[in-house]
Amino acid sequence: MKPSTEKRLFQYALTNKKYILIGLICLIIAVGLELTGPFIAKRVIDNHIVGIQTNWTEVAEKQDKDTVDLNGTLLKRSDRLTENDQIIGQHTLLQAERQYYFVHDQVPPSSTVEDVTNDLFTIRINGTTEQITGVQLSAGELYTFFQPEIHPIILLLGLYLGLIVIATVFQYLKTYLLQVSANKVIQRMRNDVFEHIEELPMNYFVKRPAGKIVARVTNDTEAIKELYVKVLETFVNGFIYMIGIFIALFLLNATLATICLVIIPILFIWMKLFKKYAGNYNRIIRSTNSEINASINESIQGMPVIQAFRRTKETQEEFEQLNTRHFIYQKKMIVLSALTSFNLVNVLRGVAFVAFIWYFGSHSLSGETIITAGVLYAFVDYLTRLFEPMTQIVNQLPQLEQARVAGARVFELLDEKGEKVEQTENQEVNGDVQFENVSFAYENDNYILKNIHFQVKPGQTAAFVGHTGSGKSSIMNLLFRFYDPQKGKITIDGVDTSTLTRQQIRQPIGIVLQDPFIFTGTVISNITLNDPAISREKAIAALKAVGANQFIEKLPNQYDEPVGENGNEFSTGQRQLLSFARALAFDPAILILDEATANIDTETEGMIQEAMKVLAKGRTMLIIAHRLSTIQHADQIIVLQRGEIIEQGTHEELLQQDGNYQQMYKMQQGTAKHITAI
Template sequence: MKPSTEKRLFRYALTSKKFIIIGLLCLIVAVGLELTGPFIAKRVIDNHIVGIQTSWAQVEEKNDSDTIELNDTFLKRADRLTEEDQIIGHRTLLQSGKNYYLVDQEVPPNSSVQSVNNDAITISYNNTTERVSGEQLHVNDLYTFFQPEIHPIVLLLGLYLGLILIASVFQYLKTYLLQVSANKIIQRMRNDVFERVEELPMNYFVKRPAGKIVARITNDTEAIKELYVKVLETFVNGFIYMTGIFVALFLLNSTLAAICLILVPLLFVWMKFFKKYAGKYNRVIRSTNSEINASINESIQGMPIIQAFRRTKETQGEFEQLNTRHYIYQKKMIVLSALTSFNLVNALRGVAFVAFIWFFGSNSLSGETMITAGVLYAFVDYLTRLFEPVTQIVNQLPQLEQARVAGARVFELLDEQGEKIESLEMKRIEGNVDFDNVSFAYEKDDYILKHVSFHVKQGQTAAFVGHTGSGKSSVMNLLFRFYDPQKGVIKIDGIDTTTLTRQQVRHHIGIVLQDPFIFTGTVLSNITLNDPTISRDTAITALKAVGADRFIEKLPKQYDEPVGENGSQFSTGQRQLLSFARALAFDPAILILDEATANIDTETEGLIQEAMKVLAKGRTMLVIAHRLSTIQNADQIIVLERGKIIEKGTHQELLQQRGNYHQMYKMQQGTSNKVPAV
């Protein structure tokens, strides 16, 4: 049983576990430092700002910096008295609106000033009213009470600022390490995917449009990248942050913190609900996106045909169908995401603040608990902070589902059976080729080749002719091991090719296709394919040997001339000559020419014929022939019809047999009215 997509994504994450673990440790430190802020603020407010509204003791003399002098008397906060202080009396500092009053006795801390008449002050507390003596303080007098608090406030605010700065350093390290790890993971994944693509059998590419494969390597891995770059960081950061906030809330008030814990199961339930529907929508979106890529790729490549046959509107209509389907499911995702991002989080935030107000308000009104301003500030701060990671997590749910679906598509490609590319050394082959009773079908039981047997000796040229669908190209596909036969044996120098790796078989075999592929780069890089074993001189010698120097040396940069996609600036014949030079530079023992002269003009054919003579020296040639005039000097010509060999011999021998080959030759010479496809 294959592991789930989530487990496989997690395993990829483990490939950079060192950096990720260090990054998470930095995150924990940063969160811990940041979350100490409200506690420091609480201490500043309760102990040093609102804290002066408390009982003060009148002492005989000033012993330390906590003692203040007011109107020739010395006062000190009751909670800071020491054994050395000699107490004369007690005072209490009360606030009423914007005014402060100093009462000449000790009164409960929850007392409130009702009225003032000269030195008589009416106060109330615990449903009782009392007249006490005291005085209203001026602003300058009030500042005296704050003097002992300035130094600790400065120290605490400095500590707060220092912790924020240190936390920012750890936040930077966390972001850097996690981002680098994420990009490293995706680099490794893309390498794995591309490596697997290179290992896949040829029929995989036959059955799938190039655009769909490209989408998995680029778009899908990019979606997974967002998982590691943004989603992973957001979720881990969010859960660590929420854990820290809940710890702080429990330290402040365990009852309200327990109520806030309801957020966790609600968030989990919503994530399960979102996964169910978003996963279904994203599968359609990702699949449609691949089809759009395939459609665009096909349309661009076939644009000359589309325009020539006036199929632009039909092609646009087909594209519009895919685009509309993509839009419809994107809209469904937007509805789901909008419901999540705004309604859910705002609703939960509103419920949490209502619970907060109700809890503290009811306790204060009942007189059971007196909540300080610092605790209120800290709780509001933590509640506000709590919903920041919740919002971030919820907003990343669409990206999480996109990455999960994209991951499933990438792993589906990685699970395709391929053959490992191994660079096993093998001595140069001589070039003897044997097909022994070979039968082959692309699809089950639909045999393209049936009991094919032939032998080509080292250094000989063998040509294959026949009508379209007779199996000529299939013979070459089997020899090159793009496919393996269902029946029979293919041998090179007496060795069964299936006992060798595909790379060993191909190491000494070259191929020139009917439609040569030219890579983006330069003329020389297309000959060497950046193989370090092929020198510049070797490549230039190969180009001159096939006659390609005639047009290359007319180019502005000659052999270093830049080449565009598929060599569009060159004619078909010129591209074919480059392909011949490439084959010659790699010096294969066996060379396959797959209808290499089919699409060129008569003038260029002469150059190709000369190039073929150069290539034929010292190597075995297998030629799929379209023009019979190009194979008259072949050592043997094999005629195929419906997957079977019906004739075999030299050009003259086959003409004397007056069979199918004779008939095809007459048709090409214009001596017959019939013109079959060959």
């Protein structure tokens, strides 16, 4: 049983686990440092700002910096008394609205000042009222009480600032390490995908449009890149923050922190529901996107035909159908995401704050617990911070589902059976090719080749002729092992090709196609294909040998002339000469010419004929040809009809047989005379 997509994505992430682990450690440190902020703020508020509203003891003399002088009276906070302090009396500092009062008695700091008449205060203490004496403090007198707190406040704020700076350094390291690791992971995945594509059998590409395969390598891996670069970092970052915040909440108030834990299962249930619906939508979106890519690719390649046959409107309508389907499911994803993002988190945030207000408010009103301003501030701060990562996580759910679906599509491609591409040592091959009673069908029992038997000895040239669909190209596909025959066997130098790897078979074989493929680069790079074994001198010698130097040396940069996509700046004949030179430079023991002269004009045909003579020296050649004039020199000509060999011999022998070959030859001769006459 294959592992799930999520597990395989996780396994890819572990390919760079060292840096990811260091990044996570940096993240944990950064989170720990950042989350100390509310605790420091709580201490500043409770101990040093609101903390002055407490009982003050009058002492006989000033022992330390915690003692203040209020108009000649030495006072010290009761919670800071030492054994050396001589107590004279008790006082309390109270606040009523914006005024501060100094009463000459010891009362709870939570007492409420209800009335002030001259120096007589009416104070409510635990539901009862008392009258005591005291004075209203001016701003200067109030500042006297703050003087001992200034230094510790500065130290705590300095500590907070220092922790933030250190946390910023660790946040930078975390971001850098996780981002670099994510990009390395996706780099490896793309390499794996492209490497696997090179290992896939030819029928995989036959059955699928190129645009769909390109979408797997580009669009789908790009979606997975967002998973590693952004989504996973957001999730890990968010979960670690949430864990840290819950720890802090439990330290502040275990009961309310427990109530807040209800958020976790709600979030988990929502993620499961989102995965169910969003996964289905994303599968359709990404599949449609592949079809759009395939449609665009096909339309661009076939634009001359589309415009020539005035099919632009119909092509546009076909594209619009795909585009509309893509839009409809994107809209469904938007609706789902809109329900998820801020709505869900805002509801949870509202419920949490209602619980917070109810809990603290009810306890304060009942008198069971007095909540300090610092605890209140810290709890609100942590609750606010709790929903920030939650919002980020929920907002990344659409991207997570896109990446999960894209990952499934990429792994589906990677699971296609292929054959490892391995470097093989150059082996001496004589070029003895033999097909022994070979039968082959692309699908089921619909045989394209039937009981094919022939031998091409080393250094010989064999030509295959026949009408379209007779099986000529299928013979070459089998020789290259793009496919394997259902019956019979194929041997090279007496060795059954099925016992060799595809790379071992293809190493001594070269090919020149009817429509030669020219790569973007230079003239030289198209001959060497950047193979270090092919020197510049060898490539130039090959170009000269086939006569391509006649037009190359007229170019501005000659052999270093830049070549565009598919060499469109060259004529068909010139491109074919380049492909001949490429084949000659690689010096294969066996060379296949797949209708290499079919698209050549009469003037260029002479150059091609000379190039073919150069190529034929010392190697086995198999030629698929429509023009019989180009194969008259062949050692044997094999005539195919509906997958069977009906005639075989030299050019002269076949003309004497008065068969299909003679008819084809006479027909082409007659056509040639007709063209000459015109």
